[in-house]
Amino acid sequence: MVSSYEDRRPARAATEGVPFVVIPDTPSVLVTVTDSAFREVAHAMGTIDTVLPAGIYRIEQRFGGEVESRFVEVGPEPFTERLRLPGLPTPTPVEGTPTTRADHRAAAARWSTRTTYGDGSPTLMVLIRNLRSGWQLDPYALEIAGPDGRPVDGGARGWEPSGGEEWSAWSGELPPGGYRLRTRRMPADGLPLAQALHVLEGWTTLVFVSNGPQGPQPQFASVHMVRRGTGWTPADRAFDLALEAALSGLRQGIDLVPTRHLLELVRSGNDNPFLGIVGAHALLLHPAPDLGQVHGVLRNLVHLAPVQPDIAALCTLIGEPVEPVTSPPMLAASCRLLVGADTADPGILEDGSPAESVAAHLVGRGVWTTWLEQERLPEPGARSVAGRAGTDPVAPGDAAGPGQSRGLDPVGRVQRYVREVASVEGRSVDDVLSSMPPKDLCRRTGLPHRAVDRAIEELRSPPGE
Known part of the structure; x- marks a missing residue:
């Protein structure tokens, strides 16, 4: 007796596979599919359209910093799954997000x-x-x-x-x-x-x-x-x-x-x-x-x-x-590009401008250009300036006390870097400066050219000379 197509369909699905489609709520979602042995079988930004054998699969979607996953069973019939957007909180009241109002x-x-x-x-x-x-x-x-x-x-x-x-x-x-x-x-x-x-x-x-x-x-x-x-x-x-x-x-x-x-x-x-x-x-x-x-x-x-x-x-x-x-x-990514351009072509950041001052006092605080306002800094010795993790632009020990202004000054940061290199390598400051062009110092410290130029000038002409 010859079996019908309906009888043969489960076996064909297990060996040849069936259409497998996953459609996220927006194209900006990263979708990953793994099989029961945790092997990745599909991976794409946005919709996945492939063929997979019948079985158990794990569908993971990532959007922004959010991750969601689910297990699904694929049988002999074509499989289609629509994914709801992961619960990403957004500052903008975008419709469909958990924080919209x-x-x-x-x-x-x-x-x-x-x-x-x-x-x-x-x-x-x-x-x-x-x-x-x-x-x-x-x-x-x-x-x-x-x-x-x-x-x-x-x-x-x-x-x-x-x-x-x-x-x-x-x-x-x-x-x-x-x-x-x-x-x-x-x-x-x-x-x-x-x-x-x-x-x-x-x-x-x-x-x-x-x-x-x-x-x-x-x-x-x-x-x-x-x-x-x-x-x-x-x-x-x-x-x-x-x-x-x-x-x-x-x-x-x-x-x-x-x-x-x-x-x-x-x-x-x-x-x-x-x-x-x-x-x-x-x-x-x-x-x-x-x-x-x-x-x-x-x-x-x-x-x-x-x-x-x-x-x-x-x-x-x-x-x-x-x-x-x-x-x-x-x-902040734009600010870093401008600092790099100013290194190669001094003056891209206009000397003495707010843009140059901000670039010299930039702190790492996410995606936006953020800096330490010099105008609102406490007076030296007035109080401790203890930075939070990821935001302190100066090394421990330079944040308070009489040396506070020099520690927060980009010129002082460059000078400290040069002296540390000289100490570690057992060389004089003049030797380090002779072997390290200003452009290299700009690149290594992430500072615009004017702060580096001033630091080099002061290092080569110590106060009192």
Whole structure:
């Protein structure tokens, strides 16, 4: 008796396999499939479409810093699985994420077109969002200051808090240029940190800040740009999620978004220049980045924003000429590009500018350009300046006491580095300086050329000579 196709189907599925399709909620999800012996059988950014034998499989998806997995059974029938987005908390109220709120989206839409401080159409909006009910939100915890460190947000009266401690907004019309975001009160650790913002002619910069159990977390902020007067709208959920994934990748130093989607981000610069900036930096995380992929699009970004410092930083990477940069870029990756360019071509960071000062006092605190504000440092000996892990820009023992100002000074950091090299290698300081060109010192210390030049001059001409 000849068996029917229905009878033979389980055996065929076990040997030849059946169609196996996994569709994540957004293309920016990394999907990995392993079999019952924990061997990887499929791996892709976005949808997986393959053929697998019947059996038990584990499907893992990664989005940003979140990981979720599940076990599934594949039988003789074609298998299709749709994955819900992993529970990634996002500072931006993106629909479909666990931290979205209708009232938060309404606040973003309202205050991106209306000012809480002054008149006119806003060019900058900062929205602090409580991501979990019950956490205390200080509506006046953050402060916006100009390039000279003086507040420009009008103090507490410039902010618009919600009635139930769920959000707080600031929006106002500020001239184009560089600004800084910081906590209004001196931090308990004594390290007054500031974070770079930039206002672009014709655009509104939108900064979404999550509020955590210890207060606002600007180091985990998300930034968008919209044409001035149009306001924020959750128009393209896929782009919003891709931006969050790309920022998470920059924080971790790994590629978390497929190239195809990144190129879409870069090309979206006409509608949101910051999407293009982040997309270009994320492309550079690839093991062998193709600069040609972003070259033409960067030309378009330059046309939109010729003086935007993050765009200027990317232009130095592809050999495009740029004017000396005076304002710090928003992304730390951009700041590092500018320091490298300044090493090769002194003056890319304009001497004496806020951009140069920020680059000389940069601290490692996530994806954004963050620095130690010299204007708000306690007086030497006034109190201990004990840095938290990952934020202290000076070595232990240099953070307090009479030598505090020299320890925090980038010139002093270069000099300390040279003396340590001389001590370890048993050579004189002059010998080390003769064998180490200034460009090498810039590269090794991560500091702009002017601080290194001053350090070399002082080392070769000690005080009193």
